[in-house]
Amino acid sequence: MSAYQEQYQTGGQQYLGGLGQPAKKPGLVTASVAVAALSAFLVIISQVISLATGKDLLKDSLTDALGASTAELASQLFQAELDDAYSTLKSRAILGIIGALLVLLFAFLARKASIGPRVTLALMLLITAGLTIVSVRDIFPSAGKAMGGAAIALAVVAIVLLFLPAVNQYERARKSAPRA
Numbered sequence: 001m002s003a004y005q006e007q008y009q010t011g012g013q014q015y016l017g018g019l020g021q022p023a024k025k026p027g028l029v030t031a032s033v034a035v036a037a038l039s040a041f042l043v044i045i046s047q048v049i050s051l052a053t054g055k056d057l058l059k060d061s062l063t064d065a066l067g068a069s070t071a072e073l074a075s076q077l078f079q080a081e082l083d084d085a086y087s088t089l090k091s092r093a094i095l096g097i098i099g100a101l102l103v104l105l106f107a108f109l110a111r112k113a114s115i116g117p118r119v120t121l122a123l124m125l126l127i128t129a130g131l132t133i134v135s136v137r138d139i140f141p142s143a144g145k146a147m148g149g150a151a152i153a154l155a156v157v158a159i160v161l162l163f164l165p166a167v168n169q170y171e172r173a174r175k176s177a178p179r180a
Contacts, residue, residue, distance in 0.1 A: 025113075026170050032161035033107045035154050036121055040103040042151035043132055046144040047093040047100075053141045054089045058082055061139050085139070092135045099128035110162070113171040118162045125155040 059082055106121035129152045136148040161167070 024170075026166045028161055028164055028166050029111065029113045029170060032158050032167065033111050035161060036107040036110075036125060036158035037104055039125065039151045039154035039158055040100040040107065040128070042147045042154065043096050043100040043103075043128055046132070046140075046147035046151065047096040047135070049141050049144040049147070050089060050093045050135065053144075054093075054139075055082070055086050057141055058085045058089065058139055089135075089139070092131065092138075096128065096131045096135060099124065099131055103128055113167050113174065115171060118167075122159045122162055125159055129155040 062078065062082060062085070103121065103124045106117055106124050109117035110121045132148045132152055136145045140148070
């Protein structure tokens with residue numbers, strides 16, 4: 001190995017960087033981006049399920065909570081409560097979808113393992129996971145709860161993968177490699 005090359009030993013693999021030789025991308029970079037994207041897709045699916053079935057779920061929940069009869073269900077007060085609850089659910093779903101789309105954007109940008117996009121992706125994963133926790137803890141379809149829970153778990157895994165030593169070493173090796 002020449003004096004201009006740096007060798008990074010991680011998990012039995014070598015990532016070489018230096019003069020004339022590009023750094024080899026570790027699978028962890030691809031895995032972290034893929035897990036983040038999967039988390040975002042699950043958030044989007046859970047929020048779409050919430051939007052599609054939320055009004056009926058809220059109506060059933062309000063009916064059970066109030067013990068309302070059919071005549072009471074037709075009242076304007078009940079309809080106002082239902083509309084207010086659905087508006088909250090819809091706002092949360094839209095915020096969750098926007099957060100998930102931002103996660104997808106920053107996952108795309110983090111493919112080169114640069115620190116800025118990785119930190120931003122981690123922050124967006126945390127924010128989106130927080131929004132998802134708020135959503136699934138409230139009245140939410142059970143299929144959406146399962147997907148939301150999986151998205152939260154995957155977000156944590158993605159954040160850990162984004163900052164493992166092999167990813168950091170790859171970034172350093174890539175930066176030290178000459179530009180073509």
